[in-house]
Amino acid sequence: MALHNGPRKKTRYKFKKDLRSRGVLPVTRVIQKFEIGQKVHIVCEPSIQKGMPHRRFHGKTGSVIGQRGRAWLVEIRDGNKNKMVISRPQHLRAQQY
Numbered sequence: 001m002a003l004h005n006g007p008r009k010k011t012r013y014k015f016k017k018d019l020r021s022r023g024v025l026p027v028t029r030v031i032q033k034f035e036i037g038q039k040v041h042i043v044c045e046p047s048i049q050k051g052m053p054h055r056r057f058h059g060k061t062g063s064v065i066g067q068r069g070r071a072w073l074v075e076i077r078d079g080n081k082n083k084m085v086i087s088r089p090q091h092l093r094a095q096q097y
């Protein structure tokens with residue numbers, strides 16, 4: 001059998017939504033704005049594939065370092081390195097204190 005290495009490989013349960021949150025995404029998730037230095041959680045929205053970060057970063061928390069078009073640049077700590085993740089706002093949630 002062929003080797004399947006797509007971008008959503010091994011995400012059957014990781015990207016699964018619960019029954020009551022399925023359907024059309026609220027518009028407020030699409031138009032949300034972030035401040036530079038604000039902490040955000042990367043939570044991939046499975047119903048929108050465009051601008052989705054890699055599955056490795058799902059559940060990570062980082063700080064916003066800028067904007068690139070409609071997407072936001074988020075710096076996270078991955079092991080001993082700082083990495084920059086480019087993600088659209090549908091896949092980001094502001095950290096609540």
